[in-house]
Amino acid sequence: MNTVDVREAVTQAHHEEWARVVASLTRRFGDLDIAEEAAAEAFATAVERWPADGVPPKPGAWLTTTANRKAIDRIRRENKRGDKQKEAQLVYDNGSPEPLDPIDDERLRLFFICCHPALAMETRVALTLRMVGGLTVPEIARAFLVQETTMGRRITRAKAKIKAARIPYRVPSAEDLPARVSGVLAVLFLVFNEGYLATGSGTGPVRHDLTAEAIRLTRLIRALMPDDGEVAGLLALMLLTEARRTARVSASGELVALDEQDRGAWDAALIAEGHRLVRERLAAGVAPGRYQILAAISAVHTSARDVRDTDWWQVVALYDQLVHLDPSPIIALNRAIAVAELDGPEVALAAVDRLEDRLAGYHLYHATRADLLRRLGRSQKSRAAYDKAIELAGNTAETAYLTRRRDQLG
Amino acid sequence: MQYLFSVIDDTAGLATSDEQAAIDVFNDRLQAEGHWVFAGGLGSPSSATVVDNRGEEAMFTDGPFLESKEYLVGFWIIEAADLDVALKLAAEGSKACNRKIEVRPFL
Numbered sequence: 001m002n003t004v005d006v007r008e009a010v011t012q013a014h015h016e017e018w019a020r021v022v023a024s025l026t027r028r029f030g031d032l033d034i035a036e037e038a039a040a041e042a043f044a045t046a047v048e049r050w051p052a053d054g055v056p057p058k059p060g061a062w063l064t065t066t067a068n069r070k071a072i073d074r075i076r077r078e079n080k081r082g083d084k085q086k087e088a089q090l091v092y093d094n095g096s097p098e099p100l101d102p103i104d105d106e107r108l109r110l111f112f113i114c115c116h117p118a119l120a121m122e123t124r125v126a127l128t129l130r131m132v133g134g135l136t137v138p139e140i141a142r143a144f145l146v147q148e149t150t151m152g153r154r155i156t157r158a159k160a161k162i163k164a165a166r167i168p169y170r171v172p173s174a175e176d177l178p179a180r181v182s183g184v185l186a187v188l189f190l191v192f193n194e195g196y197l198a199t200g201s202g203t204g205p206v207r208h209d210l211t212a213e214a215i216r217l218t219r220l221i222r223a224l225m226p227d228d229g230e231v232a233g234l235l236a237l238m239l240l241t242e243a244r245r246t247a248r249v250s251a252s253g254e255l256v257a258l259d260e261q262d263r264g265a266w267d268a269a270l271i272a273e274g275h276r277l278v279r280e281r282l283a284a285g286v287a288p289g290r291y292q293i294l295a296a297i298s299a300v301h302t303s304a305r306d307v308r309d310t311d312w313w314q315v316v317a318l319y320d321q322l323v324h325l326d327p328s329p330i331i332a333l334n335r336a337i338a339v340a341e342l343d344g345p346e347v348a349l350a351a352v353d354r355l356e357d358r359l360a361g362y363h364l365y366h367a368t369r370a371d372l373l374r375r376l377g378r379s380q381k382s383r384a385a386y387d388k389a390i391e392l393a394g395n396t397a398e399t400a401y402l403t404r405r406r407d408q409l410g
Numbered sequence: 411m412q413y414l415f416s417v418i419d420d421t422a423g424l425a426t427s428d429e430q431a432a433i434d435v436f437n438d439r440l441q442a443e444g445h446w447v448f449a450g451g452l453g454s455p456s457s458a459t460v461v462d463n464r465g466e467e468a469m470f471t472d473g474p475f476l477e478s479k480e481y482l483v484g485f486w487i488i489e490a491a492d493l494d495v496a497l498k499l500a501a502e503g504s505k506a507c508n509r510k511i512e513v514r515p516f517l
Contacts, residue, residue: 118493165515166411168492176494 013059018134023106042067115187233292236277240298243270255401312341329358345375363392415486418510432506451484
């Protein structure tokens with residue numbers, strides 16, 4: 001086996017097995033910190049050993065065994081120093097019925113402890129990316145645009161709090177789930193978005209491992225709460241977004257805007273599943289939440305075989321509904337983009353300009369203005385807006401796209 | 411596992427009779443369900459005296475150690491299996507006494 005194949009095998013094992021190894025060690029040793037460190041050591045050992053020894057027939061089992069050994073080594077070392085490691089066990093109840101596959105169940109426990117409401121939202125996302133997604137601390141730090149040491153401290157503090165305050169390692173009971181669900185969905189949405197629009201100049205524009213993990217976890221939550229509209233809505237939104245993933249970045253790594261995408265390259269199976277979920281929610285006749293409306297907007301877009309067939313009236317109507325639920329300026333910005341198609345760029349620009357004081361630091365505010373100004377033939381102002389957008393954009397594909405659009409101005 | 415529930419207040423008022431009645435109901439429940447360890451209400455911060463005997467002789471200072479808008483008016487010490495149980499109880503306690511509660515684990 002050549003080096004490239006081995007490297008790919010390690011990467012693949014990392015995507016598929018990381019969360020499972022961390023989860024199984026957390027269960028066994030009752031300590032997230034030990035589990036994380038031992039899992040990281042096991043993967044480092046794989047990088048060292050697999051090129052010479054070959055990839056083991058069951059990489060997951062090999063990694064779990066190796067990580068177990070590393071964890072036991074660490075506990076022995078610490079016990080020698082007289083640490084009271086054994087006392088600080090995580091609590092989890094084995095009494096609850098486990099309707100899910102045991103591996104999925106492990107994953108969910110790990111996820112639920114990471115997105116516990118006693119942790120700050122940013123910490124929940126960071127911890128989920130680390131423990132479940134397997135991202136390194138530097139990668140997470142880059143995603144959050146903070147220093148590595150800051151992110152390292154944040155994650156360490158979270159693990160210490162989980163231990164000291166006894167945040168339980170379990171999937172909440174059916175009775176407690178509804179109270180947890182909105183926080184859980186927010187974390188999943190952020191993880192998905194980080195995968196979909198990865199930040200940092202050193203990363204690829206789309207991290208499929210993260211979008212896939214977010215979808216996988218959302219499916220598991222849906223299995224727990226099949227009747228929850230927002231869970232279904234978020235899953236539909238993710239599927240309809242994921243369906244466009246390959247069409248969204250060109251071969252040269254540039255972002256392809258929705259109106260320029262090759263719609264034939266969209267994933268028909270994911271779109272069909274997403275549409276099915278949206279229809280299911282419409283049929284339920286319950287007032288939709290945020291994710292369901294976003295999914296419905298996505299469904300309108302993915303229903304049009306050609307961008308000119310897009311039902312913009314419907315899109316604007318859905319945004320109007322969304323503005324009622326969520327008065328955030330970002331929603332207003334997206335609504336204005338749809339308004340441009342319905343009422344023209346002049347009307348849209350006026351709406352966008354009203355958001356300046358709240359969105360001046362957001363690259364898409366400037367990118368949207370740039371595009372509207374371009375359509376209105378105001379090249380000079382458009383160029384300045386593109387410059388500002390490029391300066392603020394963090395994603396490599398977006399930067400490439402914005403640069404090309406700017407350079408195409410007359 | 412024991413947790414300290416610190417009751418935080420920013421008004422000078424004592425509990426109203428409605429609040430006191432709700433607190434009594436909550437306390438009965440804590441006792442009936444085995445969560446009760448101890449609880450109490452405190453005098454206002456202006457009744458505090460800070461004592462520092464780390465030096466040669468004990469120093470007494472009038473007033474609280476920290477001047478702040480929000481301060482501790484009372485506390486519960488409860489027994490709970492884990493933080494989820496503690497947070498649920500704290501949510502009920504907060505409702506009963508109509509004030510914010512900080513939850514902290516004992517070491």
